[in-house]
Amino acid sequence: MKIISISSEYIKLDSFLKLADCVSTGGMAKAILQEGAVKVNREPEERRGRKLYPGDIVEVEGCGSFQVAGEQAP
Template sequence: MNEIVIDTEYVTLGQFLKMVDIISSGGQAKWYLAENDVFVNDELENRRGRKLRHEDIVELPEVGKFIVKDAFLEE
């Protein structure tokens, strides 16, 4: 499982997709989520504004699984 470290309280699912190079701009998030399954904590998610926080697990089938880590809590 890949770790994605954030230095804010949360990131949105759209921001996350950009961070892991799935999309190149925020405008593509809506399209990507409409066309592909994305699971957050084992639940299907299609809201690009979904807030991802420390320890949330994001699964992108055929891409991989990611865990969100807070940079300040991991010190």
């Protein structure tokens, strides 16, 4: 499982998919979400605007599993 750090309180799922290098465009994010290829915390997710918070787990078919992490303290 890869750890993806965010610098804000939350990140939207479509932006997270781009940050995790699973897709390169918003259109690709929409397509894989509609195909049912994404799970958030083990539940299928189709909403591009789903807010992800530190601790959430995202699984993407063909790309891997990721955990959302807050920004590391200096």
